[in-house]
Amino acid sequence: MLLGSVLVLNATYEPIHVCRVRRAVTLLMKGVAVCEEYTGHVLTSPSTSIQCPDVIRLKRFVRIPLRQKSFSRTQVFVRDEYVCQYCGKTFGSAELTLDHVLPRSRNGKSSWENVVTSCKKCNERKADRSPEEAGMFPLRKPRAPAYPHYYFHVRGSSGHRESWRKYFYI
Numbered sequence: 001m002l003l004g005s006v007l008v009l010n011a012t013y014e015p016i017h018v019c020r021v022r023r024a025v026t027l028l029m030k031g032v033a034v035c036e037e038y039t040g041h042v043l044t045s046p047s048t049s050i051q052c053p054d055v056i057r058l059k060r061f062v063r064i065p066l067r068q069k070s071f072s073r074t075q076v077f078v079r080d081e082y083v084c085q086y087c088g089k090t091f092g093s094a095e096l097t098l099d100h101v102l103p104r105s106r107n108g109k110s111s112w113e114n115v116v117t118s119c120k121k122c123n124e125r126k127a128d129r130s131p132e133e134a135g136m137f138p139l140r141k142p143r144a145p146a147y148p149h150y151y152f153h154v155r156g157s158s159g160h161r162e163s164w165r166k167y168f169y170i
């Protein structure tokens with residue numbers, strides 16, 4: 001869990017970074033950012049006390065180079081939140097596989113739009129069939145995450161808070 005971390009949004013509400021509380025408070029004090037969410041805790045120092053920020057947003061738009069992270073197994077698991085897209089159960093990465101919604105044998109591509117997280121059992125059951133033939137459809141229509149690198153850094157490696165969730169599903 002990211003205790004003491006603050007989600008930083010661009011002026012356009014897109015998540016761009018995670019920083020320490022101290023840094024977030026500095027940005028707020030300088031008037032560079034505004035607070036979007038508070039944690040409910042109060043930070044006190046000898047001279048002042050302020051609400052602890054949970055999510056802040058930069059006032060000015062910062063252009064972020066969209067380094068499109070290459071499509072990978074882990075990133076697909078992260079996007080699907082480690083939930084098998086067929087049975088809806090959560091698994092560890094050892095139990096998970098990638099399933100081509102339209103099988104490779106039918107020219108299904110290895111892309112964000114055609115690959116979903118599937119447990120081994122469901123993958124075996126679906127086998128080389130299309131969703132229609134198998135009667136198995138992904139829970140969520142697969143698509144490329146809007147900000148793949150932040151997806152990975154913010155959500156994948158460090159976990160995320162419930163209060164941050166909505167900013168990843170705009």
Ligand SMILES: [Zn+2]
Nearest residue numbers: 084087119122
């Ligand atoms: Zn499954």
